[in-house]
Amino acid sequence: MTKVVYQGRSYERLDDESVLRCLLRNGIRAPYSCESGACQACTMRAISGTPPANSQEDLKETQKALGYFKPCVCRPDEDLEVALLDDAHNHKYQMEVVEKRFLNDEILRLRLTCDESFEYRAGQFINIFKDDLIRSYSMASLPVQDDLLELHVKLVPNGVVSHWLCDDVQLGDQLTVTGPMGECFYHEVDSTEGLLAVGTGSGLAPLWGIVRDALIQGYEKPIILCHGAMKPENLYYVEALRQLEETHENFNYFPCVSGLDEDEVPAGMSSGFPNDVAFAQLPSLAKWQVFLCGHPDMVNNTKKQAFLAGASLKNIHADPFVMAPHA
Template sequence: MTRFYLDGQLYNAQEGESVLDTLIRHGQQVNYSCKKGVCKTCLVQHIEGEINIGAQRGLTSGLKARHYICACQAVVSDELKLKSILPHDLFTPAVLEQKQYLNQSIVRIALKVEQGFIHQPGQYINLRRFDGVTRSYSLTNSPSDGLLELHVRRKYNGQFSDWLYHQANIGEKLLVQGPMGASSYDSQCQDNKLIVIAFGSGLGVAVSIVREALSHRHQGEIHLYVGGREMDDLYLHAELLQMMLEHRHFFYHACITGHHDVMPSGRRVMLGDPFNEAVKAHKFDRQQHLFLCGEPSLVNQSRKMAFLNGFPIERVHTLSFEYKDLRTRPRDL
């Protein structure tokens, strides 16, 4: 057994076990989401002892300078000493200013941050509520709006998403950490073709990337493929059809992935998977950029398939989050 200390309390870890897994096994209530070092919700501060290189992978230089590490990526070493991070060390106060239901499972949340907050569409934040529960969400609007906008899908047994959908009220006080992530539009690719694929609630952030490209007068073609099981999942359908009329080089492709005996009439939709439709329509090459947004399993599978289809991996930009699955049965995707 290897032992380490968090806030002066001793914990015994099994061989090769991470700090986070040890704390969970001991029944400690700790914040975490992806367990892959992406979401940054399980940060702790390193005080003393040896840490592995991967413990700080993906952290900004500022976070590294303050000796923060990801508990999920930190392998326990003997006599390691750590300290919990206080919320005000990383988080900025915010107020829930707007709330709008977009369909039967997705709610639009707009937050007013008390301090200046500069972000790009495609980045994400960590959102913390009153009891310390923290989750990661992609930003779906331009920083010029003065608000932080999120499209949140209500998940079965989701502690945070279900609360946001059903219970959170206007004026609710929360804490925001970020922005983080680098999968945003780069104006240096102005002449390249953009292929943006959205799965489910990834639609919000996908559209924000398209809007950002259009605001920078992007010259290349922009193709947005959106997948949903039902028409209700295509909750920005009318708006995107209008955008296509306003911008000659923007093309919107709506895809219904659920089983349907009859094609929805008059809706300009196709039956099929959005990634497969994109592969059929475009020959992937180095003159294109691919953005994949939404459910982690679908994003990761599509990223792999893009690579196998010859798409340069450095031109694949992924926007997804792993999250704790509280179901007693595996999630049906």
């Protein structure tokens, strides 16, 4: 009989028992609802072992890549070590600040190292703890290329955590972090026609990682990145992105300025919101993968626009970028 391993303990599965039933029988409080593979309420993650294909049916490709599966319909032929999705919130890492640099007036780049091994996908996010406050920051670094973990911190007016990171945290200080979390990352899917990334402000962070990840993994279909800000000086990484554009024929970068009259927008930049600039040149998004990050209104509107333009909901990736209520 095969075993289910959870938090270091092994549980033997009874004949034809699902992974979910096995855990429940052993007193583990796992969430569940329909028990027929439909509702996805019980979705878990396999840490080692391969869940059978039927238990991953109709999950997002990015979820499958993280080892997500539906334990209620999972009867594996091998041992499986599993984690509940909430478990990612429990392990706290200590990360040391090794670089602080302002990319413009409002965005601080932080680079961190971690003593422990910390595995993540470009585009996922971490939570940073400051006393009893928690804030999420997307990672801009690409693990196979960048040794340091990189965050782009937007200085929010009255933002306690962003001001603490900008003003008080010193090189060599340790940050308390949980993660990685989120399903907004590049995952190769054969049948896609292209990749669209739209971001505003520090929402460029995960997209900078995701676009480079796709390129480094040899994605050959068109990749379009539209990054928007009110003024040209609020954009950043413009030169680095233009260089990336020069070295990769299938990559096109559109810096977008929404706060100036059209004739005031500098040459080489587009006038308007980044989602409008994107949709003006892409009449159909059928079979496109779409990545969105930034202001919640922009993300929600663009999600709807992308879906109505033919993108499948499963191919639209956006992690919630929630503004904290002002303290």
